[in-house]
Amino acid sequence: xxxxxxEQLNRDILLEIYQRxxxxxxxxxxxxxDTPFEVMVGAVLTQNTAWLNVEKAIDNLKQNDSLSVDAITxxxxxxxxxxxxxxxxxxxxxxxLQNLCRWLDSMDTINSLAGLDTEQFRSQLxxxxxxxxxxxxxxxxxxxxxxxxxxxxxxxxxxxxxxxINGKEPYEFLRYGFESCLDPDxxxxxxYHALIVRHAKQKCIGADECIHCLVERPFH
DNA sequence: ACCCAGGGTCATA
DNA sequence: TATGACCATGGG
Numbered sequence: 001x002x003x004x005x006x007e008q009l010n011r012d013i014l015l016e017i018y019q020r021x022x023x024x025x026x027x028x029x030x031x032x033x034d035t036p037f038e039v040m041v042g043a044v045l046t047q048n049t050a051w052l053n054v055e056k057a058i059d060n061l062k063q064n065d066s067l068s069v070d071a072i073t074x075x076x077x078x079x080x081x082x083x084x085x086x087x088x089x090x091x092x093x094x095x096x097l098q099n100l101c102r103w104l105d106s107m108d109t110i111n112s113l114a115g116l117d118t119e120q121f122r123s124q125l126x127x128x129x130x131x132x133x134x135x136x137x138x139x140x141x142x143x144x145x146x147x148x149x150x151x152x153x154x155x156x157x158x159x160x161x162x163x164x165i166n167g168k169e170p171y172e173f174l175r176y177g178f179e180s181c182l183d184p185d186x187x188x189x190x191x192y193h194a195l196i197v198r199h200a201k202q203k204c205i206g207a208d209e210c211i212h213c214l215v216e217r218p219f220h
Numbered sequence: 221a222c223c224c225a226g227g228g229t230c231a232t233a
Numbered sequence: 234t235a236t237g238a239c240c241a242t243g244g245g
Contacts, residue, residue, distance in 0.1 A: 047227040053242060054226085088242040092228085132228045152226055197226060
């Protein structure tokens with residue numbers, strides 16, 4: 001059964017975990033960005049990188065009037081790399097941002113993407129060198145409001161701790177599994193992933209009142 | 221001083 | 234399919 005879903009995963013459990021995190025932390029109002037384009041840039045810059053460093057890089061781009069498809073496409077890779085230096089992997093990410101922007105430029109406008117079917121849209125994004133499954137799903141969900149369930153390291157850790165997955169499943173298997181258990185609700189997926197990240201940052205204070213433990217062990 | 225963060229690519233087996 | 238090397242800054 002290569003195309004099934006994780007055995008322990010089901011709608012009721014996923015909705016209960018969601019509700020507990022929502023009760024504990026409240027709405028997260030993601031993605032922290034002013035425009036869809038800024039979401040896309042941030043999605044690339046945050047690859048294996050702390051968000052605080054990404055903010056510095058994005059600030060640099062804004063300060064230099066360079067947070068646009070044209071600016072990024074036209075400036076030299078070396079200059080772009082220098083602007084995004086705080087986000088780490090700056091040479092790699094400069095190339096990836098330009099790949100993304102060249103692709104966007106080949107589209108008419110960002111709005112013309114609105115007509116694309118979500119799976120075709122996803123394939124297009126994945127064809128860009130430097131855009132992998134998680135970055136593509138961040139973009140689809142948070143820049144274009146498509147109902148895709150983002151699988152990241154935090155998602156794997158949480159659901160592994162809860163004993164619902166083993167953590168080594170392929171990306172697409174997990175994504176399909178989660179999406180199969182839930183309605184294709186963009187708003188739910190948006191908040192769900194944001195809450196998982198919020199929860200991951202929560203430190204355990206080691207008592208019954210510890211919100212962290214209550215969420216980590218929802219069935220104790 | 222050490223560890224790793226809101227991954228992805230490429231080479232290799 | 235699955236490992237491993239590689240990319241690099243800055244906060245805790």
